[in-house]
Amino acid sequence: LVGVVALIGVLVIFVSWRRYRIVMRLGALAVQMRSALLAFATDTVGGITPIKSRGAEARTAERSEEFINRTQQYRFDAQLNILLLDTTTTTIMLAALFGSVFIASSTSALSVAGVLIFLVLMTRIQRLVQDFQARTVKMRGNIPAVRMVESLISDLEAVATPTADDAIGPGEIRKPLRSLRLENVEFSYPDGVQVLRGASLELKAGDRVLLQGPSGGGKTTILKIIAGLLKPASGNVLINGASTESEADYGPRNRISFVSNDLQVFRDSARMNLTLDSDRSDSEIIKALEAVRLDSRLLGDLDEPVGENGGWLSVGQRQRLLLAPLFFDPLDLILLDETTANVERSLQIYIMTTLLDHISEDAIVVVVAHRIPDGIKFNRIVDFADGQFAERPI
DSSP states (O other): OOOHHHHHHHHHHTTTHHHHHHHHHHHHHHHHHHHHHHHHEEEEEETTTTTSSSHHHHHHHHHHHEEEEEHHHHHHHHHHHHHHHHHHHHHHHHHHHHHHHHHHHHTTOOOHHHHHHHHHHHHHHHHHHHHHHHHHHHHHHHHHHHHHHHHHHHHHHHHHHOOGGGGOHHHHHHOOOEEEEEEEEEOOOTTTEEEEEEEEEEEEEEEEEEEETTTTHHHHEEEEHHHTTSSSEEEEEEEETTTTSSTHHHHHTEEEEEEEETTTOSBBHHHHHHHHTTOOOOHHHHHHHHHOOOHHTTOOOTOBBOOGTTTSHHHHHHHHHHHGGGGSSOOSEEEESSSSSSSHHHHHHHHHHHHHHHHTTTTTTEESSSSSSOOOOOOOOEEEEETEEEEEEE
């Protein structure tokens, strides 16, 4: 009897093996969907696809609809697969049970005690088989995710770590950012509109650059390319003569900050918004908030929520919250995109003056603004139009 029941259990597992393979395929699909959603969310949070950019509204709607449809199909396939798996198991078990009972009763090959023993064994083997199936489904469904994590770990281990010269701790030596150069850079929007047409620009240590041009002409795109948020279709972005695609100047690239007016503010607290990528003490957070004059609104409670996308703050307060992280670590390149447009003049002068006092004299500051912001004395004004840079005298 034990041998017969064990044989039935093996038969169930063998018949169900195709369902296990389907689970693994569904697991791979789930990983792809989560990766796509994470990439889309990261792009949105990072401001790569803000609503004001070309075609972003249409792309957002398409991606959202596609994700919802794929999610519903995935859930349907997963539930259907589990249902078929359970149905297969139950059917085989019942068929074996009724068949054995029928044979035993018709041939008198088994006594009543034997039939009862058989029922007990079948019940226990069914539990074992179903437990095995549940664990197998869970394991095979997670295999693609584990493989992706292993791949990410391998990629991270392959990245060169910063050297001692790149350290940015207090009193430590760090490699300065001496120059930044765009060489024949070209870039086009997904809808085919070309933004940069072989554009070249060189920035040197200590430059304070005002970048101006027509609205929608691609100034924000330029800052994102410099920051490494977008990759040019062709051409090079060089830091200290080394391409940002290489690891040769890993340290300086860690000291680049891009702040845009359309970056996402999380509904959580000021603390969470300011310490999302690093651990900061209360004194550091308070000092940064004081630098942008947000003490009267937020310093009472660093854990007070700020609302959806900073909705409980005024537009000016939201912009100042985005600027606060600039006052944490020393920076060599600061890229500002209309970040003080809604801040009153006296406060704008205070923030920008405090920022310039905080950063090194050799730091490069690039500001995109329709009107010259107060508090910064620019030594270069660059116009951008028709995909090209043109510097004009001050």
